[in-house]
Amino acid sequence: MLSTQQPILRRFWYPVMPATQLADGKPHAFTLLGEAIVLWQSAEGGVHCLKDRCCHRTAKLSLGFVEGDRIVCGYHGWTFEGGGACVRIPQLAADRAVPANYCVPAYRAALRYGYVWVALGEPLIDIPELPEAGRPGYRQVDQFYEVWKIGALRLMENSFDAAHIAYVHRGTFGNMRRPEVAAPEIEAHPYGLTMRVSSRVVVRDDEARHAVGAEGGETTRDMESVWFMPFVRRSRIRYPHGLEHVIITCATPIDDQQSMVVQWAYRNDTEADVSSADVIAFDREITLEDKLILESCEADVPLAVVDGEEMHMPTDRPGLAMRRALKALLEAHGETEQRLVRA
Ligand code: FES
Ligand SMILES: [Fe+2]
Numbered sequence: 127m128l129s130t131q132q133p134i135l136r137r138f139w140y141p142v143m144p145a146t147q148l149a150d151g152k153p154h155a156f157t158l159l160g161e162a163i164v165l166w167q168s169a170e171g172g173v174h175c176l177k178d179r180c181c182h183r184t185a186k187l188s189l190g191f192v193e194g195d196r197i198v199c200g201y202h203g204w205t206f207e208g209g210g211a212c213v214r215i216p217q218l219a220a221d222r223a224v225p226a227n228y229c230v231p232a233y234r235a236a237l238r239y240g241y242v243w244v245a246l247g248e249p250l251i252d253i254p255e256l257p258e259a260g261r262p263g264y265r266q267v268d269q270f271y272e273v274w275k276i277g278a279l280r281l282m283e284n285s286f287d288a289a290h291i292a293y294v295h296r297g298t299f300g301n302m303r304r305p306e307v308a309a310p311e312i313e314a315h316p317y318g319l320t321m322r323v324s325s326r327v328v329v330r331d332d333e334a335r336h337a338v339g340a341e342g343g344e345t346t347r348d349m350e351s352v353w354f355m356p357f358v359r360r361s362r363i364r365y366p367h368g369l370e371h372v373i374i375t376c377a378t379p380i381d382d383q384q385s386m387v388v389q390w391a392y393r394n395d396t397e398a399d400v401s402s403a404d405v406i407a408f409d410r411e412i413t414l415e416d417k418l419i420l421e422s423c424e425a426d427v428p429l430a431v432v433d434g435e436e437m438h439m440p441t442d443r444p445g446l447a448m449r450r451a452l453k454a455l456l457e458a459h460g461e462t463e464q465r466l467v468r469a
Pocket of ligand 2: 284290291294295412416
């Protein structure tokens with residue numbers, strides 16, 4: 127599936143930028159689903175998003191500057207309000223109004239969980255509900271915001287693929303001598319699914335012992351993962367002594383070959399128990415193991431599950447359920463899956 131070619135994917139919310147980045151009062155460029163956008167925050171805190179293309183001579187508005195609640199194009203100073211209307215052309219005589227059709231497409235933008243979320247079309251569903259956000263006793267640790275050369279669906283599938291742990295993560299918490307995985311319980315719901323699985327994992331060194339709070343060389347991870355269509359997952363890992371490590375991983379599609387990986391965690395321990403730096407360092411190592419392999423996979427994931435392009439095994443069930451769900455979504459909205467044309 128080529129995300130940029132499936133208009134229905136424009137009707138979901140995606141986290142595009144940490145809120146802290148936008149707080150500098152400057153315009154920021156991002157590319158979402160192949161569409162160049164510009165974001166800015168007014169002094170009052172409102173977040174705005176427009177197509178990053180001035181309607182005068184197509185200059186990137188992100189090269190301009192913010193004035194109050196508005197963005198000023200850096201080329202000739204045309205000024206746009208958050209709704210996209212051009213409200214000022216400095217060269218126009220004072221008694222001449224700006225024509226009403228001088229405007230730039232505007233998109234929905236919202237701040238949630240410390241990130242700026244954007245929907246390019248009318249959203250089909252709300253921004254995912256994350257129960258641990260703001261819950262007393264839980265803290266948020268922002269982990270990663272970086273571009274990976276992957277199709278977004280590859281990362282979602284990987285996040286629900288228990289079989290890769292023994293091999294991809296053999297250097298951290300995987301155990302190649304125990305490649306078999308318990309059959310996960312999968313529950314489908316509109317616009318997503320929930321998977322529950324319990325597994326024994328290796329706690330290899332002191333760093334890992336510290337991060338997960340385990341004492342011996344192995345521990346049990348009870349995992350509940352929720353997939354929010356199309357590219358957000360929440361994974362709650364519970365260890366026997368009560369520690370909860372909840373990871374939110376988003377693969378925001380920049381285009382069909384690259385995704386912005388946005389990840390943060392919620393934990394029910396304190397900074398004094400395990401510092402944020404240690405939490406990040408532990409997940410950093412694991413995440414780089416995934417990145418290396420995933421960037422070697424073809425970015426364009428086929429939604430058809432039986433045409434022989436890719437072969438499957440029973441542990442692929444969650445990923446296959448995602449492929450079917452996305453295929454059904456496209457069909458429900460009159461779209462067919464778009465693929466890379468192969469030589
Ligand atoms: S191109 Fe933006 S004002 Fe001229
Ligand atoms: Fe992994």
